[in-house]
Amino acid sequence: MKAILYICHGSRLQEACKEATAFVTSCMERVSAPIQQICFLELAPPSIAEGITTCVQKGATEIVIVPIFLLAAVHVKKDIPEELERLQNQYPHVSFSYGNPFGVSRKLVTAVLNGSGIKMIGKRVTLLLVARGSSDAETLRDVRDIALLFEAADEVVKVEVGYLAAAKPQFEEKLHELVQTTNAPIVILPYLLFTGLLMKRIEKAVRKNNHSHIVLCPYLSKNQAFQDMLIERTEEMIREDVHVPINSANKE
Incomplete structure (x- = not known):
């Protein structure tokens, strides 16, 4: 069973975390995946580890990880992949795939x-x-x-x-x-x-x-275009048209 894990940055400002959650939740309503979870890289719960664990507990055998970031900076290239590699070792029976940020468009x-x-x-x-x-x-x-x-x-x-x-x-x-x-x-x-x-x-x-x-x-x-692009890219990954290895963060 496929799951989508959306990773937002996180903020000390509660308003920012609520906005990120609302943004992704609105997109989730238009994405055809039985399991969808939101987590944060830092500064707010749930963590990436908690998000992955929840997906697995709900029966996920494949997890599509979608970074909600504008560009492929250190968080996207290093911090998130390192955490995902650690979790991949913890759940070797689950397949992980890692998407791209919005990038230059x-x-x-x-x-x-x-x-x-x-x-x-x-x-x-x-x-x-x-x-x-x-x-x-x-x-x-x-x-x-x-x-x-x-x-x-x-x-x-x-x-x-x-x-x-x-x-x-x-x-x-x-x-x-x-x-x-x-x-x-x-x-x-x-x-x-x-x-x-x-x-x-x-x-x-x-x-x-x-x-x-x-x-x-x-x-x-x-801007609605950012939601539309996130939905489009997530659906592509669900269809396996796009697959980015965890240890690579390629620019679109």
């Missing part, structure tokens, strides 16, 4: 542009893409690729990138620079799936900067 960028309100501004804007940041060079390259996709839009004059952790330039520094040098509308796009402490940090920085043309877009899980 023109379809998602188009959906974000259409749903962010940028087209309603009426002027070409400077877009500040705010990413979490990573020490992983491939992840930073993915962020730059996403920025280039946004920059190709007719509504965008240029795209600047600011990071919230582990990479430079820092978001607050980049925002301050743009406020001082840009007369055009500044659209801040949090490239984050859910609310959380990082989103609260962005909101605080926007309140502190006195600029009459700053527009703060919603974070990404508000």
Whole structure:
């Protein structure tokens, strides 16, 4: 029997965990698997180990693991696979398969542009893409690729990138620079799936900067396209059209 285990990051902010659970639960209603469970990598229960155990107790012989992450950074490439390898040894009779994060997607960028309100501004804007940041060079390259996709839009004059952790330039520094040098509308796009402490940090920085043309877009899980893509990819894995080994985290 097949099971789906959705792995979210987790947050100290209860609101963020509730959002992640609601997002995945809404998708589960459209996924054709008899067993579906949600767990968190860190900071919130249930853990990955608890999620796997629950699937097995419900009769799962095959578990499709779906990471609810934007890009393949250290968590997706190292932390989750290491935990899954340990659990695979604990349950050798159960088959594990591991999916991809959302990754770099023109379809998602188009959906974000259409749903962010940028087209309603009426002027070409400077877009500040705010990413979490990573020490992983491939992840930073993915962020730059996403920025280039946004920059190709007719509504965008240029795209600047600011990071919230582990990479430079820092978001607050980049925002301050743009406020001082840009007369055009500044659209801040949090490239984050859910609310959380990082989103609260962005909101605080926007309140502190006195600029009459700053527009703060919603974070990404508000956009239906992310649910649709998650459902599509999960169904592909259920049909065994897609299989990514646990010890590999490939970029789509």
